[in-house]
Amino acid sequence: MALWGGRFEEDVDDFTQRFGASLPVDRQMYEEDIAGSIAHARMLERQGIINAMDASDIEEGLEEVKALIDSGAFPFDINDEDIHMSVERALTERVGEAGGRLHTGRSRNDQVITDTRLLAKKFCLELMKGNVELRRALIDQAEQHPDTIMPGFTHLQHAQPVLFAHHMLAYYWMFQRDFARLSFAYEQADESPLGSAALAGTTYPLDRQMTARDLGFSGVTANSLDANSNRDFLFDLDHACTVAMMHLSRLAEEIVLWSTSEFGFITLSDRYSTGSSIMPQKKNPDFAELIRGKSGRVVGDYVALFTMMKGLPLAYNKDMQEDKEGVIDAVHTLSDCMRCAAGMISAMEVNEEAMLASADKGYLAATDVADYLAKKGMPFREAHAVVGHLVLLCERRGLRLEDLSLADFRAESDLFDEDITRQLDLRSITNARTTEGGTGAQAVAEQMERVRATFAIDEAAIFIRS
Numbered sequence: 001m002a003l004w005g006g007r008f009e010e011d012v013d014d015f016t017q018r019f020g021a022s023l024p025v026d027r028q029m030y031e032e033d034i035a036g037s038i039a040h041a042r043m044l045e046r047q048g049i050i051n052a053m054d055a056s057d058i059e060e061g062l063e064e065v066k067a068l069i070d071s072g073a074f075p076f077d078i079n080d081e082d083i084h085m086s087v088e089r090a091l092t093e094r095v096g097e098a099g100g101r102l103h104t105g106r107s108r109n110d111q112v113i114t115d116t117r118l119l120a121k122k123f124c125l126e127l128m129k130g131n132v133e134l135r136r137a138l139i140d141q142a143e144q145h146p147d148t149i150m151p152g153f154t155h156l157q158h159a160q161p162v163l164f165a166h167h168m169l170a171y172y173w174m175f176q177r178d179f180a181r182l183s184f185a186y187e188q189a190d191e192s193p194l195g196s197a198a199l200a201g202t203t204y205p206l207d208r209q210m211t212a213r214d215l216g217f218s219g220v221t222a223n224s225l226d227a228n229s230n231r232d233f234l235f236d237l238d239h240a241c242t243v244a245m246m247h248l249s250r251l252a253e254e255i256v257l258w259s260t261s262e263f264g265f266i267t268l269s270d271r272y273s274t275g276s277s278i279m280p281q282k283k284n285p286d287f288a289e290l291i292r293g294k295s296g297r298v299v300g301d302y303v304a305l306f307t308m309m310k311g312l313p314l315a316y317n318k319d320m321q322e323d324k325e326g327v328i329d330a331v332h333t334l335s336d337c338m339r340c341a342a343g344m345i346s347a348m349e350v351n352e353e354a355m356l357a358s359a360d361k362g363y364l365a366a367t368d369v370a371d372y373l374a375k376k377g378m379p380f381r382e383a384h385a386v387v388g389h390l391v392l393l394c395e396r397r398g399l400r401l402e403d404l405s406l407a408d409f410r411a412e413s414d415l416f417d418e419d420i421t422r423q424l425d426l427r428s429i430t431n432a433r434t435t436e437g438g439t440g441a442q443a444v445a446e447q448m449e450r451v452r453a454t455f456a457i458d459e460a461a462i463f464i465r466s
């Protein structure tokens with residue numbers, strides 16, 4: 001008979017029991033569940049709701065149950081709907097009546113939500129650590145190649161030269177914002193709902209502040225109905241995961257592209273590529289592709305949570321049992337993808353010459369030639385047209401802008417002087433981009449200062465919360 005045996009004459013149908021069970025998923029929260037029960041029992045004793053003997057029996061019994069689950073020997077039984085029932089049953093088998101007193105002033109609903117919040121906090125911290133490792137890999141690559149020039153693209157067409165370091169740091173900032181989203185999700189999870197009971201609070205003199213402190217929450221929730229039905233912190237976590245996966249997917253796409261023979265910008269380490277079962281020459285960027293592909297399921301997890309929640313009246317509804325599986329999947333997926341991407345980035349070889357050779361194509365200096373004229377007084381629009389014509393000339397003759405003679409330039413505008421050819425050097429035009437946040441070497445060095453400062457702050461944020 002189930003825990004609520006009193007009111008029932010028959011057991012639930014076998015298949016339906018399995019259908020309704022959340023144990024296969026929520027057994028992953030056993031540590032949180034047991035921690036929550038210990039905190040609750042201590043508080044019940046402190047408030048004189050249960051006696052000291054029962055409280056210590058409960059605590060010892062729960063420690064035993066935890067050790068058994070840790071060891072992998074715990075006999076999970078699907079007739080227990082969820083981890084909360086498994087733990088309570090195992091406890092009562094060990095300590096008898098005292099076990100039956102643990103549930104005083106408590107509902108499974110607030111157990112569910114307390115455990116889930118604790119789990120979400122743990123997940124956020126894990127992901128924040130993974131995020132920092134990934135950013136470290138990007139910083140290292142940027143630092144190892146401070147002067148490497150590559151073509152910058154818009155519309156995937158050659159646009160202007162940029163430093164490879166600048167490109168790496170662009171991803172740094174995406175992942176830095178992901179860290180901020182994860183921190184926010186952490187804060188949203190960081191209130192204790194314990195003591196909300198089924199939906200309305202209880203008649204016992206619970207000390208919610210005490211259990212909150214014991215469990216490491218920064219405060220307590222304000223409304224028992226909201227506490228039991230709020231899953232917003234899971235949306236925040238899922239959202240952080242979704243955006244981070246989108247960023248990873250973009251990075252993966254560039255890795256795939258850069259490792260083609262057409263680009264050849266990087267050579268992936270053998271440790272992060274696979275061969276083909278039929279084509280002996282192949283070296284495939286499988287893992288970058290897989291990261292790109294896995295972004296889809298994380299978006300799916302988010303949508304599933306949204307759809308599940310949107311029509312629910314207050315407070316707890318069984319639908320909500322579906323909340324954890326997708327979040328766990330999103331978190332594990334992101335965690336694995338960040339780890340794989342960090343390794344792949346660290347181990348990839350950067351082919352500086354290929355990048356430079358590519359930057360030499362596609363008239364990357366065109367904007368600078370137009371700026372040259374504009375700085376000498378020609379309206380920029382007119383300068384744009386002059387240079388466009390020069391590019392057309394180059395295309396017809398199969399030349400680069402820097403191959404044109406001074407006479408060619410002067411035929412288009414007499415504002416051109418001898419110094420024009422010097423101005424077309426890729427390094428000069430790159431480094432001339434001195435705008436704060438621009439790609440010139442000096443600007444990138446300054447950017448790196450900001451990178452280091454934010455990195456140190458984020459590392460400290462993890463340390464404080466760990």
Ligand code: ARG
Nearest residue numbers: 022081082108109112320321
């Ligand atoms: N297994 C359920 C869950 O994870 C527990 C629900 C408790 N409450 C209830 N009335 N069924 O959500």
